[in-house]
Amino acid sequence: MLSLYGKIIKTGMLTEKLLKLPEDQSVIHAGQTLKAVIDKSFQGSVAIRQVDAGSCNGCELEIHALNNVYYDIERYGVHFVASPRHADILMATGPVSRHMEAALRRTYEAMANPKWVIAVGDCGACGGEFGISYASRGAINNIIPVDIVINGCPPAPIDLMRGILNLFSTV
């Protein structure tokens, strides 16, 4: 047990200040806006339901990384939830496979209003490498209305963070 505590103390605090990450003034501005919006409109916390509607799983890996000690997105009041009923934001990835079309739509419909949709990744934005085919419907907004798109293949965690911040700067 002592070695466990030793490791914790030795590792120290790693969560990075947004200032330390490669970014510009707009992020700081968006960060301040985000905190203000979340504090005011969401009582300090906003909930995201993530749905993979056909991705290659690359986006999922980077969304997961938002919860690691370096980004620790929960400290800004952003957390991921297991049910669409609990969610303010739907974060969807992938070109929408036809087999997930109904599931994506139903998840969206299960969310209470007001709600926002973030399409993540080049596939979510436009169908990406997969495009539209007999098996794929392409972009997320071909199925449900999208409020903001985060490009990248996959977008890095910092890009995801900026995307969420940008959502609120447009709200």
Add this chain to the structure above:
Amino acid sequence: MTQTNQDIAVAIETAHSQPSEPESLAAALRAQKIDVELIEPTASFPAVVKLNAADWGNAAAAASAAKWRWAGVWADDCVSELKVYSCLQKNNTYLILQTQLRPGQTGLTSQAPYFWAADRPERHTQDLFGIRFEDHPDPRRWTRHQAWPQGSYPLRKSFPASGLSQAETAPDHEYPFLEANGDSVYQIPVGPVHAGIIEPGHFRFQAIGETVLHLEERLGYVHKGIEKISEGRDPAGLARLAGRVSGDCTVAHAWAACLAMERAAGFEAPPRAAFLRGIMAERERIGNHLWDMAALCNDVGFAFAYYQFGRLRELWLRENQSVFGHRLLMDRIVPGGVISDISSQTNRLMRESVTTIRGEVNELLTILDYNSSLEDRFIGAGMLSVELADALGALGFVGRASGQTFDARAHIPYAPYDSLQVRVPVESQGDVASRFWVRYKELRESFHLIEALLDTMPYGDVSLSWQAPAAGAQGFAAIESWRGEVLCFVRFDGDNAVSRYWPRDPSAVNWPALEKLVLGNIVPDFPVCNKSVNASYSGHDL
């Protein structure tokens, strides 16, 4: 003791007089009066045994008796005929069985009665090509939900890539799941949308109390037509698509596709490119194993290890970004080589970080060893016996935690592994703890391999300009990904365009293992059992 020339000559003579494994199988089939043609292996393709369609099942029976491992089936619509292939492996050899169906002929005897692993791949082939596998033990559809109608087959050349209807796709219905009846037996349907940041699929549990009696997987939700949309692509386009068969396996799939295409075109990427590909593949293995070890600990509530392993993974991905230009290493491998070189400075940087991270991982494992609560949850959970793993042909860490020794890097090596000694860690306990432990041992081996590759890296170009292959040229490749063996077949049309691309992710083989290993466990242990297998949905569904 020194060998004389005569001794060597005798040794060569003996080696030649021994029939090769494909020859033995061909001989066994001929002894049963089965008409076969054996084609010797070439630089681009393994040995091929050509058969009549009616003997497809008989060949599998003989291969099963001779202890071949069944690795995959694919078809290829050559318009005038439909060619069907299945891939077998034994010792250090791949063997391809091949048959053809004339237009209008759709029946083929099934190999599934002899090989468990052939069950779903044959149903996938049936759904996408309309080939009817007679005697198949499970006649249900598999990849087909509702995206295309029954009786139309997307991988036929006549089927339009855009599909037959642009209407909304209805959710799947009336799939005949196995139903259990009895006092206290109840059913738990889960998915396709799961309660986390995870890919979609459906699980149907039959449980009694907390205990899982039966689990049935229903996949195919992320089928996005990869095999179809590959048609007509140029080599660079295919490499990009291959890198997205499964995002966490991007290096291995892109490498497999590029190697298959290079073999079809009849040239080899330069040695330095092979070394860089090897480094990237090992880096992919390490990044994913670190993440799996984090998630396994998280699934049993051990947050400390989740954050620590997650921290190491993030540092590792950031180094991928700084050295290779992409956190997950997508699009770094291209036909003919890799897109960029490393410098002596980045070589040193990677060596130093291997030393650091190895020390940290060892330190964490010591801490984990002292936490018996972790062992309580891992040991004995999700047992996959050696016999079952063998029968399923389980691959990667799932197979190796249950006594399966196969590793393409060691047994059928390709550059750069043909110049390295790869040690394959194998355990036989077959539980979650064992799969965790194998991951740790694989980490250690990958650290060692990266050091060896960095130390012995040859100088020279990192890519060659692409040479268009002849029309009809085809290539086959097998790459050991972090999950296990990735297979790939590519056939070109004229004009440098891909006509058929078949990727086989190890998940296609390992998914059925999850159905077996979870039996008798409690439902709340399903997440950790599932994570310990960590099969890819996207790589399976294609």
